[in-house]
Amino acid sequence: MSVLEVAALSRLTPVWDELISGLTVGVLLTDHRGQVLATNDVAAELMRLSRSDLLTGNRPAGWQVRDDTGAPMPDWAELAGQVLRANSPMSTPMVIGRSGQPQSRIWVDYHAVRVQGRNRVLMLLQPVHTDMPHSRGLIDPLTGLPGRILLLDRLEQSLVRARTQGVLSTLVLVDVHQLAEFNRLHGFDRGDELLTTLAGRLREGMSDDRTVARYGGDEFAVIAEHPSGTGEEIAEQIRQTAGWPMRIGRRRVRPGLRVSWVTTDGNAPVHSVLARAEQQLQH
Template identity: 80%
Template sequence: MSVLGVTAPSQLPPVWDELITGLTVGMLLTDERGQVLATNDVAADLMQLAKSDLLTGNRPSGWTVRDDTGAPMPDWADLAGQVLRAGSPLSTPMVIERTGQPRTRIWADYHAVEVQGRRRVLILLQSVHTDVSHSRGLRDPLTGLPGRVLLLDRLEQSLVRARTRGTLSTLVLVDVHRLADFNGEHGFDRGDELLTTLAARLREGLSDEYTVARFGGDEFAVVAEHPNGAGEQIAEHARELASWPMRIGRRRVQPALRVSWVTTDGQASVHSVLSRAEQQLAR
């Protein structure tokens, strides 16, 4: 997760400093590019950084932030843009590691707000001392599909069932290739329309027993359980559903897709299954 550096102090009223200093939770206020405009000591402590590091984007050697599986977190700019476009809150866990320091687990809640007439993202950080509850109903605000957190939970449950029942679990990743170029040419609203159309096709076209989730900004994921065989048929079905031409605005668009799949008997970890699927996707 990177944060763009700021070239000048944020111009916020002094009341902001008074307000956020007294909070018992960590607070970050960012713009649409992920630049941190204001923060407090609690946020700095949770992130294991100095306040100046948060404001300038400096990250010391040995400092990393990942999700619960060990995978790198999406960029703050991507998350901020998603929250502002959707206008809905987003929640995600983070794991902070720094050389010589104990690992910290944090729950981050992203909210679209307006400050001095400008759209901003307010991020509230809280320490997680026990396993994050899976009953929060976390959904991707744009597509309505399960988000990254629920996907990881469903994948873990699928692997457990595969081990105990002697079945198989398949993870399919569907990547919308060059989505950034599409957004640049047609605008983010059209890009969001493309993603919501793909989400509806996958959810309606695949078995109700499968989990269809939004894994990242341009990736969808499918978790499927089956008694035998490989996951190739499931992956090809997902590719077929997602690759149909669609009408976006006045244009006829055929999405460019990359698809990968991994089938396991449940003996692999969530992190290893995800890593292998992403490696195959990159190739």
């Protein structure tokens, strides 16, 4: 940290402490490298660290942070840079582990802000309650799968891990072909039953380290990370898992599915990966 930054922070600290000391939400202010510039006691408690550890970057032995799938989170420098480049808010779930202590599940909202003329990232931390993903519209109410917003966040995290850990990330889109016609012939209740059955098959057929989400009204998505290959085997596994005949009401139905996939080393942005997968799905 430069001398100017230290001087600016020393002027900021009394005002900051006065503003946030009574808040019940955890607050962190970081620079573009993820260096914590200021924080409060609530944030330290939620992160299972002392304020000193947060400010100095020290992490005790046995302390780790993962997303809610169990995968390691990108470091804060990556997340801070992502928020500042996009200049838009981002939200992520975190699971904090510490040897000998129960896990702490928190929700983090990231905001790009300007403080004394410099670009900073403001992080708001809250403990995760069981209904928080539903109340934020992150969970699809019909299938119980992550919805589109959470899918985009998981995909972004997967791309960061691919870039930083040397793995590959594959996005698979699954389209339920002619769902509107099925609803017209059999009713929307049967269409919903078809979707929930497919969601259950995909969730049970995929390993825990893969994200299964509802991408749209008639589309599902799966995110998988793997050391090598093109993702074709993953797409075929998904096709086999979801494509078996099922009983909907009194009818035996074989769902018509279209599947597309894109594999990347993480250097393509989220919107490009999605656009390519959608284009392949249409053709």
